Amino acid sequence: MSVPSMPCYVAYTDPAASMRLANRFGAYFNRLPPRRRIVVVCIGTDRCTGDSLGPLTGTLLSKYRSPDFEIYGTLEHPVHAMNLADTMDELYARFDDPFIIGIDACLGQAASIGAVLIGDGPLRPGAGVNKELPPVGDIHVSGVVNIGGLLGYQALQTTRLHLIMSMSGLISRSLLVGIRMSSGRAIETPAMHGY
Template structure:
């Protein structure tokens, strides 16, 4: 779970156009990447806490697409969490030269923002919402507001509705896939005469 950085693009998971809005945002990032720069999605969280399972659920849903266009770290089967985040990031940077990393994590926010997905420049700070010091993750970040922040941060994560988390994970995974595919199609289309 992370604290939100300042720059971000915001959509609610109930917006009928949310998937296309997010896909367009992702596509705008991916279109700027050189073809040799590998996209790596790092989905942070644990399935032991409903609210914090947004990352692993997103990674698992993305993994079902088996796309050669990006790599995934963090699924329900092999989660990336506080105990293995640093070693996972070391492994990632050892395996890929100059990857474009997308950090995905749950976060807490205001009651009116629950269900919102935020995409922004720069890394997310996993664990900051529950006072953990973990390495920052991502060239860009995706944060899903799953519950109310405040003094009861960890309890709020424990009492988060799974339906909300599943809907948000589906939205994020679909949008990432469409954004990657849109940018890949543009990259291979011949230039207009």
């Protein structure tokens, strides 16, 4: 699968953010065989505001039904450090050659807070808080939720919920539009409003 290797990087406040992200998702999906299952792995926990970007995105995506994507990681059933390896084993046992999208929060520079990045290759979950976990994804979506540094976990604890809700809404909407835009894929959606 040949796609541009430059990451797509947008601020969640950018009026064109949803379309830019949807176009990038669509570029990936248009190159997939229709039979290849899209699996979205949303990493994080609802016990920490900054780390809830993944599970909240998974919960928003779970409102939509499609034969073309599967979701792992919601607020009700999060995928986190304690069950990530088992989840990935289950996923690979269930699906033959899935196209995995890893979604997770990350820490960065103050000027980058609120940025969403889609890039080639896997996520490295836990890197911002010095945890070594299995890499996840053929592509990854990272949302910069707070400032990185020595106090990584404390930064995640003090992240604003409004930011997380806004970013997860943007990611879920963009992913759904990207699936709609790609050939041979369709989703059933309720009204797309809210976050």
